Amino acid sequence: MKFGTRWPPIPAGILIGISMLLAFVVAGRGIGASGAMTRLVAWVQHSLFPAATEQSAYFGKYFAGGAHPLNDYVVFILIGLLIGAFVAAWLSGELRVEILRGPNISSSNRLLLALFGGIISGFAARLARGCTSGQGLVGGAELSVGAWVFLMCVFVGGWMVAWFVRKQWI
């Protein structure tokens, strides 16, 4: 049995679950992706407007006591994630600069929708205190009510607008 580039979903999911378990055992917390990106924008904004960012009701906590916003667990997870995905694609010969889209949409429209979807997701992940991994998977494993409500609402939201953007994908 050769796994190749694309694994069947259950073994792939189990490996993601194992990375989450390792974080529980080593760090006593879960994995995540969106938190590091929030810290990144806080850091960039701080380099431009230090005083305003330190006084910010939301970003200020990242700088409390002279802390550096990027010196945090979630940032190191994200660095590992970048390297891991790069190495996996490289070993599979799948490193390609390309724009992924359905057959019925132009590249520029696809990029416009990617930007628009990104903005909505970025806002939503902050409101929900996490994204699919940090809130959904970790909270799901911890049996958190909020995480399961979040996950179900993600699919409700997706299905609500799926029909309107179908030309992008199918």
Next chain:
Amino acid sequence: MDLAAPFAKTGVISAAMNLWLAIPIGFIFGYALFHAGFTDSRRIAWAFYFKDVGVPVVMFSAIVTGMLGLWGMSLAGLIDISLVYMLPTYLLPMAVGGVLFGVGMVIGGYCPGTAIAAVATGKIDGIVFVGGFLIGSLVFGDFFPVWGDFFNSDYMGAFRLDQWMGIGLGATVLVIVIVAVVGTISMIFVQDLVWGEKDTFTKSRPFMKLQGALVAIAIAVGIIFAFFPTESFIDDTVETPYYIVPKADMTGMAP
């Protein structure tokens, strides 16, 4: 209790070592995301059309693995669960955030982790999505006073499904395993019904046998868990700072 895990909180490893170890943990996460096919925005978006139900199946498998591992280690006395950070529930903000997140996911084709993995493999739409995600995060933070009160509303502490349903934690774990298995089978059924059988590779015989065995193991472990009372997994009378996040937590303080 004098348990070794979690290592960073029992002093087995230093805080600096904990950060370094996050890199190999993230590496495994990213490596698995690529092989799950999640660096391809189409595969993620197709989940919402039942054209490729890989996303929910991978998510179910990851949750069940993490869940059985975490609570199993606690049951076996290998990890001090009171030192594991439990995510608090803010019900309404999480529900609204979830709906918006799903909208963004089907429009953008990624979620944050998969977008970062896509960036690492050279996908331009992934780079643009990440750019948008950073803008969205910035807007949330800079205009925080506008929605800060809502963000902090409906707080329920570290509220678990077993407490909500009023059944034992072990039984809840079994319920989740069953939900995952039934959900997976029914979604694959819908996919085949609507789009026809196309995926012959990952549904080849050896793969199905392997996956069947893994599902059987998960169900067996879930059944064993169901026999244990909640107290053997977690002591709910202990409220450590890691377990219950106080209402006035740092992350939510509006001025």
